[in-house]
Amino acid sequence: MRSTEAKQMELVCPAGTPAALRAAAEAGADAIYCGLANETNARNFPGLNFSPEELADGVAFAHRKGSKVLVAINTFARAGDVDLWREAVDTAAQSGADAVIAADLAVLDHAASNHPDLRLHLSVQAAANTPEAIRFYADTFGVKRVVLPRVLSVPEIAALNKEINVETEVFVFGGLCVMTEGRCSLSSYATGKSPNLTGVCSPPEHVDYTEDADGRLLARLGGFTIDSFEAGQAAGYPTLCKGQFTAEGKTGYLFEDPVSLNAFELLGELSKAGVTALKIEGRQRGKAYIAGVVGAFRKAVDSLSDGGDPGPAIGALKAFSEGGRQTAGSYKKTWR
Amino acid sequence: MQTHPSSESLPPLVSSLVAPLPKPPMEALLSTLTRRLVARRPDLIRRLGDVVRVPIAIVPDDLPHAFLLSLDPDNSRVRICDKSRIGDARAIVRAPFLALLGLLDGTYDGDALFFSRDLRIEGRTEHVLALRNTLEEADLTPGEFFGLSGQSADWVNTISDKLLGQVRAFAQKSAHADCSRQKLS
Amino acid sequence: MPDHSNIEIALGPCFFNWPADRLLDFYRGIAEEADIDRVYLGEVVCGKRMPFTDAIWPDVIEMLTKAGKQVVLSGLAQPVNKREREILRQQAGYDMPIEINDLSMVPGRAGLEFTAGPFLNVYNEASLRLLADRGATAWCPPVELPLVSIQKIAALVPEVDIELFAFGRLPLALSSRCYHARAHGLRKDACQFVCDRDPDGMNIATLDDRRFLATNGIQTLSDAVHVAGVTSGQLQATGIRRLRLSPHSVDMAKVAGSFRRFLDGDLTCDELNADLASQGLPGPVCNAYLAGDAGWKKATLPA
Numbered sequence: 001m002r003s004t005e006a007k008q009m010e011l012v013c014p015a016g017t018p019a020a021l022r023a024a025a026e027a028g029a030d031a032i033y034c035g036l037a038n039e040t041n042a043r044n045f046p047g048l049n050f051s052p053e054e055l056a057d058g059v060a061f062a063h064r065k066g067s068k069v070l071v072a073i074n075t076f077a078r079a080g081d082v083d084l085w086r087e088a089v090d091t092a093a094q095s096g097a098d099a100v101i102a103a104d105l106a107v108l109d110h111a112a113s114n115h116p117d118l119r120l121h122l123s124v125q126a127a128a129n130t131p132e133a134i135r136f137y138a139d140t141f142g143v144k145r146v147v148l149p150r151v152l153s154v155p156e157i158a159a160l161n162k163e164i165n166v167e168t169e170v171f172v173f174g175g176l177c178v179m180t181e182g183r184c185s186l187s188s189y190a191t192g193k194s195p196n197l198t199g200v201c202s203p204p205e206h207v208d209y210t211e212d213a214d215g216r217l218l219a220r221l222g223g224f225t226i227d228s229f230e231a232g233q234a235a236g237y238p239t240l241c242k243g244q245f246t247a248e249g250k251t252g253y254l255f256e257d258p259v260s261l262n263a264f265e266l267l268g269e270l271s272k273a274g275v276t277a278l279k280i281e282g283r284q285r286g287k288a289y290i291a292g293v294v295g296a297f298r299k300a301v302d303s304l305s306d307g308g309d310p311g312p313a314i315g316a317l318k319a320f321s322e323g324g325r326q327t328a329g330s331y332k333k334t335w336r
Numbered sequence: 337m338q339t340h341p342s343s344e345s346l347p348p349l350v351s352s353l354v355a356p357l358p359k360p361p362m363e364a365l366l367s368t369l370t371r372r373l374v375a376r377r378p379d380l381i382r383r384l385g386d387v388v389r390v391p392i393a394i395v396p397d398d399l400p401h402a403f404l405l406s407l408d409p410d411n412s413r414v415r416i417c418d419k420s421r422i423g424d425a426r427a428i429v430r431a432p433f434l435a436l437l438g439l440l441d442g443t444y445d446g447d448a449l450f451f452s453r454d455l456r457i458e459g460r461t462e463h464v465l466a467l468r469n470t471l472e473e474a475d476l477t478p479g480e481f482f483g484l485s486g487q488s489a490d491w492v493n494t495i496s497d498k499l500l501g502q503v504r505a506f507a508q509k510s511a512h513a514d515c516s517r518q519k520l521s
Numbered sequence: 522m523p524d525h526s527n528i529e530i531a532l533g534p535c536f537f538n539w540p541a542d543r544l545l546d547f548y549r550g551i552a553e554e555a556d557i558d559r560v561y562l563g564e565v566v567c568g569k570r571m572p573f574t575d576a577i578w579p580d581v582i583e584m585l586t587k588a589g590k591q592v593v594l595s596g597l598a599q600p601v602n603k604r605e606r607e608i609l610r611q612q613a614g615y616d617m618p619i620e621i622n623d624l625s626m627v628p629g630r631a632g633l634e635f636t637a638g639p640f641l642n643v644y645n646e647a648s649l650r651l652l653a654d655r656g657a658t659a660w661c662p663p664v665e666l667p668l669v670s671i672q673k674i675a676a677l678v679p680e681v682d683i684e685l686f687a688f689g690r691l692p693l694a695l696s697s698r699c700y701h702a703r704a705h706g707l708r709k710d711a712c713q714f715v716c717d718r719d720p721d722g723m724n725i726a727t728l729d730d731r732r733f734l735a736t737n738g739i740q741t742l743s744d745a746v747h748v749a750g751v752t753s754g755q756l757q758a759t760g761i762r763r764l765r766l767s768p769h770s771v772d773m774a775k776v777a778g779s780f781r782r783f784l785d786g787d788l789t790c791d792e793l794n795a796d797l798a799s800q801g802l803p804g805p806v807c808n809a810y811l812a813g814d815a816g817w818k819k820a821t822l823p824a
Contacts, residue, residue: 017383017473019442037382046462047383047469054379076644079670106647126642129599130606132625139628151601151697179741180599182642184694185665185816186734189743192815194665197644204462211456218728222815225728234451241694245733246726247704254700254725254736258451286472288438289445320448336698336709 009271009278011301012070012169013294016048016283021058023287025065028298032062033070033101034283035199040088041072042125043283044199056095068098072283074123075199076104076182086110093118101147102126103182112141121169122146125182125196131163138166145169147279149181150261153333154269161274170270172263173293174281175322176329178241178256186240190222207238219243227258234258236322258323264300264314266331271304289320344434344507346398355400359416366403366414372483373474374412381409383470387463393425396433407467427459429467434504439468440476443500528753528784529763530777531559531684533661534595534620536566536692536737536767538717541577547768548581552588554774556781559591559763563612565598565622565640567699567738568605569712582617591618598622598640599695599739620661627655634658639686639765640695644670646677653681660684661765664691664747667813668759668823675760682762687749688776689767690722690735690742690803691816700736709739720770721803732804733817745807745817748797750783750790755823771800790822 013029015021024032035041037049050058059069071092077085085107092100093115100118102108103125111120124147128134137143145167148157161168179186188194191206208220215231219238226243229235236242236258245254261281263270270278278301280293296313303310318324329335374381381388384407394403402422404415422428431439435454438444446468449455457464474480478496479489532551535544551557562581564571578594585592594615600606600623612619613629621627622638636659637643637652649660659682662671675683699709701716701723716723722735722742732744749764756764764784766776776797783793794806809818 017469019473019475045469046385046387046466047473051379051382076642077647079645079666080673082645082647104642104644104648105651106645109647109651127599128624129601130623130625132606132610132628133623136624136628151599156601178698179694179696183599183640185663185691186694186741188665188810189691189693189734189816192809192813192818196642196663196665204465205460207461209457209461211458217453217456224731224733228728229453232453235453236451237447244728246728246730247723247736250704251728254704255696255698255741284469285447286439286445286468287442287475289448292445319452320445322451324451330697333710334708336702 008305009267009275009301010169011294011297012277012279013290014174014280014283014285015058015290016043016045016285018050018054018058018061020283020285020287020290021069022061023290024294025062025067027291027294029067029294031068031070031098031277032058033072033279034058035072035074036088036091038084038088039078039198040075040085042074042123042195042199043072044075045284046204048284052091052095055091055097059096063096069095070099070101070121071095071097072101072123073107074101074103074125076125076196077106078197082106082110086114089115089118099144108137108141108143116142119144123182124149124171124177127151127180127182129160131160134160134164134166138164145276147171150177150330151180152330154266154273154331155333157270157275157331158273167276168274169277169279170263170275171261171281172267172270172278173297173317174260174285175237176256176259176261176281176327184241187221190224190240192222202238202240209238234322234324242322257325259325259327260321260323261329262314262317262321262326263328263331264297264310266328267300268304270331285320293317293320344504345432346434346507348398351398351400359401363414363416366416367412369481369483370405370407370412370414373476373481374407374409376483377474378409380470380474381407383466383473385466387466387470390426390460390463391424392463392467393422393428394436395419395422395428395430396436397430399433405467425459427457427461427463427467429455429457429464431455434500434507437500440471440481441478442472442475446472528756528761529558530556530780530784531561531763531765532557532773532777533686533689533765533767534561534563534565536740536742537720537722537769538567538570538714538738539720540717541574543720544574545577545581547773548585550774552584552590554777556774556777557590557766559593560585561593561595561620561636561765563595565595565638566695566740567716568597568600568602568608569709570714570716570738571597571605571608573714593618593620593636595620595638596622596626598638599697600625601697621657627652630656632656636661636684637681639663639692646674649674649678649681653678657681659763661686664693665810665816668751668811669813671761672759679760683760684763684765685749685751685756685761686747687751687764687766688780688797689746689769690744691747691807691810692740692742692767693734693816694741696739696741699739700741701738704736712738724803735803743807743816744804746797746802746804747810747816748794748806748808749811749822750793750808751811751822752790752824753784753786756784769803771802775800790824
């Protein structure tokens with residue numbers, strides 16, 4: 001059982017490229033998560049991610065800077081091609097990475113059976129949000145940490161932590177899945193490509209932007225118009241869960257507005273709730289985002305013990321957020 | 337940290353000064369530098385993926401010309417052309433010149449520029465993403481782009497940082513002045 | 522003519538918030554329907570609805586069992602609170618067939634058989650094998666899994682019965698937020714159970730006025746109605762032993778009858794689609810997930 005006087009929470013930061021990994025390490029990340037350049041990771045966008053050599057170099061660099069590296073192999077293996085996912089685990093183990101983040105039973109099983117010394121984290125894509133589900137993964141595969149799905153409020157996280165013996169990691173900043181992670185087929189329904197299998201939500205080859213004569217930006221996915229932004233109005237990602245639709249005669253953001261998560265104000269409560277690690281989303285983001293967000297949250301986490309004022313640094317992050325807006329999401333029960 | 341370039345258009349005076357400059361020597365220089373970069377960094381070619389086969393247009397809002405980019409490893413080149421002559425491009429990226437420069441050297445985050453509507457994308461989104469992500473990895477400081485290393489690279493980077501900083505400040509000031517003038521009239 | 526009649530037909534759990542008396546009437550009708558071999562029941566979408574229907578299930582189970590149906594209790598797909606977890610814990614121990622839709626339930630089912638439901642992320646042979654080792658004897662794949670993948674998995678894990686989601690609006694997503702409540706300016710905690718106004722889900726159109734999705738409380742479904750017009754021969758070749766029809770407000774006995782005629786070779790795929798479309802479906806027919814394409818589309822399936 002963890003004491004309420006918890007030790008400092010670990011800051012887990014994204015890296016889509018070796019350059020971003022270096023930026024995250026320089027900005028004070030305790031751990032950096034990244035993926036291989038194929039469909040084994042859930043940010044499989046063109047131009048992103050690491051070759052096996054880049055991963056090994058990245059691990060060496062991060063370790064020199066005192067940061068850990070966690071390798072996300074967090075999609076679900078394609079039937080008949082499970083070996084690609086198993087090889088990704090082997091590559092991660094060989095790179096000297098500190099842990100693998102996985103969701104698929106087959107991937108977890110391979111890691112647990114063949115790399116017993118490799119630390120396993122349960123990806124948010126597994127959507128394990130009950131003590132029973134988390135214990136299943138811990139007992140079956142020796143999972144040491146679970147990344148919690150974004151469905152729980154802070155009091156629920158505190159209650160959960162009292163019932164389990166594994167560490168918990170929660171998202172505190174960045175893109176926000178509105179649907180339960182790993183349990184959403186909206187993108188595949190529109191495009192035919194499953195994020196669970198290919199690692200791409202709203203695949204860019206199915207995204208189309210047009211700006212009309214009035215400066216109105218129309219975003220289409222798979223040929224469906226899913227959002228419209230007036231001239232000068234802040235835009236968001238072309239994801240269905242943050243698109244505009246018509247229901248009951250009203251048109252608007254039925255699921256969620258274009259908005260990003262910022263749980264900065266809840267860091268103290270999350271620490272008291274027994275959370276071990278704080279995760280920043282954004283492996284698809286640039287070095288400017290990494291440096292800005294990681295730096296600000298480094299200050300914020302440190303301020304819990306040193307009393308510094310991270311306010312201005314956190315305030316400057318608004319421009320990095322979708323639609324220029326932020327939310328505490330499901331951490332506050334009223335979001336539901 | 338730079339997060340908000342929204343008011344950073346080049347003053348019209350700068351644009352009109354640039355307009356009559358001779359294009360061929362600029363094209364030749366940019367093409368040579370790009371070719372050298374691509375030869376130096378084969379990892380970037382892997383990242384670019386399909387982009388190496390398609391022309392992409394970079395269109396600065398506040399300059400009279402567009403840049404047509406071909407990143408074929410055997411024949412990379414940069415063409416400077418009229419904004420109306422980018423029909424070949426499979427994808428078009430539009431943004432103020434300083435925002436584009438900021439993307440190139442990693443000062444700005446591409447998604448944030450997109451959210452703020454400073455950056456607009458037309459055509460094949462996947463090519464723009466691949467290019468953007470590759471540029472992130474390229475770490476294109478001016479020194480890197482010119483193929484410099486060590487002290488000379490540091491020297492060029494410092495000077496251009498200072499220069500760009502001043503240009504950005506100037507652009508913001510003149511945009512601000514523009515705004516005030518509009519409010520007065 | 523080969524005998525294809527051994528492809529079974531199952532009725533899936535009802536996703537929608539139908540009142541208890543409507544559910545009772547519904548299952549009374551199903552009990553009399555000869556074409557349905559197996560019935561899944563219970564609340565799988567929203568634990569808040571459970572108190573309204575809890576009382577009817579023992580009677581419904583008895584009625585269907587007496588009528589010769591195999592009855593399977595489907596578990597909640599996204600348990601969130603202590604009460605819901607406790608319900609799943611109890612159900613896991615029941616001495617009757619159950620369907621698991623959240624891995625929370627697996628440890629409690631130790632030593633007993635179960636069906637792995639479509640809400641579990643089982644996408645490959647190794648994952649299904651792992652669940653089979655823990656008691657899974659039947660599996661309904663996630664709706665987005667194409668036939669080629671199902672076929673590969675079936676060949677490698679032949680001991681598990683495979684049941685294909687074959688009719689109904691596709692269950693696409695779950696959330697902790699209630700979209701019915703949000704659309705009515707309410708919150709989940711004080712939702713007034715407005716999801717009961719839409720017995721087939723609330724229709725959602727895109728900005729270009731195309732019908733696209735449907736919401737059902739915390740669940741998002743397709744607008745289009747998925748129809749797996751895969752012939753008996755092809756189903757057997759793929760390793761599929763049963764079709765699952767998801768309850769909607771159309772006459773499900775009639776829908777089952779159409780599928781039976783199709784499986785018996787009395788209807789072609791096009792005739793099946795036309796026949797179902799004429800029965801007043803909540804959306805147009807789709808099927809392209811089976812071909813590995815966008816789920817809303819209509820593809821030509823292998824005959």
